[in-house]
Amino acid sequence: MISLVRNEMLKIVRKKRILIVAGIIAVLVALFTYSQYRDLERRLERFGDVDWRTTVQQQIIDMQNRLTSSGISDEWKSELQLTIQQQQYYLDNNVNPMEPGAPSFARMFAEHSINLLLPLMIMVVAADIVSAERTAGTVKLLLTRPVKRWKILMSKYLALILSVSIIVILFGVLSYLISGFVFGYLGWSAPVITGFSVAGNELNTNAVQMIPQWQYLLMEFSLVWFVALIVGTITFMLSVLIRNTPAGMGVMLAALISGAILSSMVASWESAKYLFMINLNLTGYLSGQAPPIEGMTLGFSLIVLAVWGLAALVVSFAVFIRQDIY
Amino acid sequence: MKKYSVGFTLFLSILSLGLMLVGFGWTIQNQFLNNGTPSAMEQAKPVEDKTTNDQGSKVIVALGDSLTRGMGDDTGKGYIGYLVDELGDKSKEKITIHNYGVNGYRSIQLLEQLRQVEIQRKIQSADYILITIGGNDLFQSGETMDLDEKKIAQAKAGYLKNLDSILKEVRTLNESAIIFHIGLYNPFIDLNDSELTTKIVRDWNYDTNALLDQKEKAVYVPTFDLFQLSVKDYLYTDNFHPNAEGYKLIAERVSSLITW
Secondary structure (H helix, E strand, O other): OHHHHHHHHHHHHHOOHHHHHHHHHHHHHHHHHHHHHHHHHHHHHHHOOOOHHHHHHHHHHHHHHHHHOOOOOHHHHHHHHHHHHHHHHHHHOOOOOOOOOHHHHHHHHHHHHOOOHHHHHHHHHHOOOOHHHHHHOHHHHHHOOOOOHHHHHHHHHHHHHHHHHHHHHHHHHHHHHHHHHHHOOOOOOOEEEEOOEEEOOEEEOOOOEEEEHHHHHHHHHHHHHHHHHHHHHHHHHHHHHOOOHHHHHHHHHHHHHHHHHHHOOOOOOHHHHHOHHHOOOOHHHHHOOOOOOOOOOHHHHHHHHHHHHHHHHHHHHHHHHHOOOO | OHHHHHHHHHHHHHHHHHHHHHHHHHHHHHHHHOOOOOOHHHOOOOOOOOOOOOOOOEEEEEEEOHHHHOOOOOOOOHHHHHHHHHHHHHOOOOEEEEEOOOOOOOHHHHHHHOOOHHHHHHHHOOOEEEEEOOHHHHOOOOOOOOOOHHHHHHHHHHHHHHHHHHHHHHHHHOOOOEEEEEOOOOOOOOOOOHHHHHHHHHHHHHHHHHHHHOOOOEEEEOOHHHHHOOHHHHEOOOOOOEOHHHHHHHHHHHHHHOOO
């Protein structure tokens, strides 16, 4: 089994997929770092100092003013109210919500990429893991070996899990190393507030805890990893089901993008919360964002994702074992 | 070489997987299994530091309602923006402005806002404090003006009480800053009942002025006369908020009062 997995890893490494993904991430991180840097400069110009309290207070005022304009939707309104309360909480406790430094950048970047960018990167690796062998015909060579079919598929899946893990870690390491170039590499122990919960329009701060940033990052990246794993598994299933790699990728792309769009407008369609793509924003629960649909919690999303992942896995194996290969 | 890179990738990915599994397990434990532990919130007490980074520049804190915010000015500057322009022309001194105006604020909301730590901190470091408040107490947020005498008297009593508390609060925070309170104009001066509305606004302003006279280093800045003759030219299309020109008038007036 180990040599099978090794063999599959070899294929992934040979295709240079991980390198490509790392390259894309590096370029994007550089871009975001630059934009953050510009933002910092602009703030310095506007307020005369970069005291975070000045910025946060101004953000609160800006949001309060946005609340008073008549044309905004109820969802947006309650989201703004929550953010205001949260920012106020940061101010009241004298905790910088965005301590400058590479760890904060990595945190912010992961929060923003969890529901679209990172799943796309995972797709790059996962989409053709089975279907490419079928298009190329090499799957026949694999299946003529005296190895059970499920073992072959399992070795592919394990290789996928390993690649997903390394991509997530690469993601964190690259964003840390590259952004640290500009923002400095410190800030691991800066306090971060987590545990906000949302009840209607009110922000519940009872269960709030303050933890050092490295702990928060560990939690956050493990959630990112979980999402990446589930997305990888579903893509894996599509790769088994659909011979044509671009078609499989298209389906997955459509699902992911529709998820990103839907998240902002499904508040009134309650059963949408069982769709996997609505549940991808796990880190939002840590930072205390309002969930896309009221009543969704971290536990709920984890279970929904796990069920989707398991189902995808079962389908993949059931189909692959019985499929006629010609 | 190739063999080596596979082994290396394999090794790293197994490490990554391990780390993520640990992290995930810990997340589950942290989020679901340790309810009720009093949070670490206690240990990290806010650090009290009074250092202001605004040293070497004049600090202006603007508080109040939509007039402070600049509603109605297409460039979004408001009188605060024009004031900064004017002061910039007048002197070389570096000016830092903090605009905390919120549309629709009434005096009671401003009083509540003053309880926020960061607002207090900024007031402490201010050289000048500009306030526009009362417009929404008197005119129901720009809609109409209730001409019922009793209601107006009630609104005014509440407003004066709040304003008094606001001024006291600001004074406790900052003994030396000069407070400017920008008075009201009558946006309805061109409409029916202008005599009545004018009288109401004048009385309102008079009482505000009287209150400010009792305070030290507090200046009442009238705007009534600015808008008196050609109110249409200086009002925004909502016929309530000033337009850019109107804001410029207010800014000129305030700027002539600020000296350093």
